[in-house]
Amino acid sequence: GESVGLHLPTLSVQEGDNSIINCAYSNSASDYFIWYKQESGKGPQFIIDIRSNMDKRQGQRVTVLLNKTVKHLSLQIAATQPGDSAVYFCAEVWGNQFYFGTGTSLTVIP
């Protein structure tokens, strides 16, 4: 299968700052991408998604950017809060399969 990688395994930010989590994907045929948040002891929680015909999508405090030229995906979290502390996964989708990266652990410092 295709691999999905994250540039940084851990990220620490001050409360109130913006966070940026990056992800590289390798399959140019992937046409759908999703960011998930996973808190300890819980299943992944959907945050935001983007189709390959878009390069930016905004949600509540979150923005996903897609750069197909370099196969790069990023998640921006505005005004990061302690409740944002979790592991964040990007997933790329092609065929009937979701391919997840290894995750980035985000820690918010009060």
Place this chain on the structure above:
Amino acid sequence: ETGVTQSPTHLIKTRGQQVTLRCSSQSGHNTVSWYQQALGQGPQFIFQYYREEENGRGNFPPRFSGLQFPNYSSELNVNALELDDSALYLCASSLRQSTDTQYFGPGTRLTVL
């Protein structure tokens, strides 16, 4: 909460045993996918069921099998358990197969001794 439920929450088995994990999908969802998540790793796709038929499979041996029922709930069965099968098993449901957003349950933590 996503409305996806899984049982049991935790399970301890010994090598060679068999295990059945269960998942109830979110109301209205006809597609269920199963994932294995080892500690510190991202979820790895096992297989997907759409309207009671297997609709895609990841790189897992045949001793991993599944079922989907008419009410779209699902089971994951693992035979001849190995130590490396210890993981969090996640079920995700979606409205349609393929590229529709998947909503995950809380998972079943399986420990193989």
